[in-house]
Amino acid sequence: MIKLSAAPWIASFNAGLFFLWGIFLPFWSLWLEGEGMSVSAIGILLGAGMLTRALGSMLLMPLAKRSEQLPPLLSWVAFASLAVLTAFLFLNNYFWLCLLTLTLNFFVATMIPVSDAIATRWVSRLGIDYGRARVSGSVAFIISSSLMGIVLSRYGTPSILYAAIGAALLTLLLSWVARADSLEDDASPVADAQPKGRLFKVLADSNARRFILATALIQGAHAAYYAYGSLYFRDIGFSDASIGYLWSVGVICEMSIMIFGMRWFRSWSPLRMLILAAIAGAIRWALVATVDNVVLMGLTQSMHALTFALAQIAVIRYIAHEAPASQAISLQALYSALSLNLGTALLTFLCGALYADISGNIFWIMAGLNLLAIPLLAKKTAPKGAV
Secondary structure, eight states, X not given: OOEEOHHHHHHHHHHHHXXXXXXXXXXXXXXXXXXXXXXXXHHHHHHHHHHHHHHHHHHHGXXXXXXXXXXXXXXXXXXXXXXXHHHTTTOOSHHHHHHHHHHHHHHHTTHHHHHHHHHHHXXXXXXXXXXXXXHHHXXXXXXXXXXXXXXXXXXXXXXXXXXXXXXXXXXXXXXXXXXSSXXXXXXXXXXXXXXXXXXXXXXXXXXXXXXXXXXXXXXXXXXXXXXXXXXXXXXXXXXXXXXXXXXXHHHHHHHHHHHHHHHHTTTSOHHHHHHHHHHHXXXXXXXHHXXXXXXXXXXXXXXXXXXXXXXXXXXXXXXXXXXXXXXXXXXXXXXXXXXXXXXXXXXXXXXXXXXXXXXXXXXXXXXXXXXXXXXXXXXXXXXXXXX
């Protein structure tokens, strides 16, 4: 049996997972439209799907009470994702399209925090470079979304479902690859105290509450960009080619932090990294609201390396080294559920309600959210170090 050590295992699984994500995230709305669903119904369904992603993290992650239970949970969720996608081949009326899409969001998105929780454990025990292991996911996302665009132009929207099923099968197979490095928790009172780290008990810790709220503000502030960035760029006169270039700049710079972030920020505490991400977010979104030159907008896009990638690395490092061991799995679940999914979903709904009236000024609100995160992080006291 082939066994992979920690970093190659995380890199290979992330490649499979984000290859699937690169099909599902950009193209699922097109597949739903091809099945006869209206644009307005798709918008509501995708918004509701973001909420079910949060539920997936909150309901499924606590099933793993100890670190060694995470890989079986990951395989189970990967299998469920494949089963739901396969069900679309047989159940495709309006009711089933809605129910299965919500269920698919519930399972597919949950694989991300589960795999991140595995990576966090290895960061803590083995000191692996999370960013370098994770960059394979960014590369896979770019490859899959690019290939899917070519396939879509040749074979039409039905190809989206078949490609997603194939990618889900690959992800499941990669989840079964054996691991050479152990994930077992230490036999110590701290490690055995995992029940203490259940979700709501973790939120009773003021440090955890500030951490979740601050990261929700930083990550959620991307909502306007994800939902309306391309539309806004077009409204201020950028060509479609320029818009594609701007998105590519963001992804490339994100990858640079994933690859070199451990070296560049080796002496930084996770909280200092998050404060830098919040400051960068305040500057980035304020500039997006004011500049109309494509070159200057490209500079704001390069800041995605700080506002998203650096924040993600800081979160993993914080959970691995600063948070109490008994909170690790639950804190990972809460970060995924509340900071990445629920926070972004609620702010997406807010942006949807305001964008038609205030257009690019929505980004001033996003800048303000980052400013609110800074005092939360500055007040925070971590067990093993301070900012």
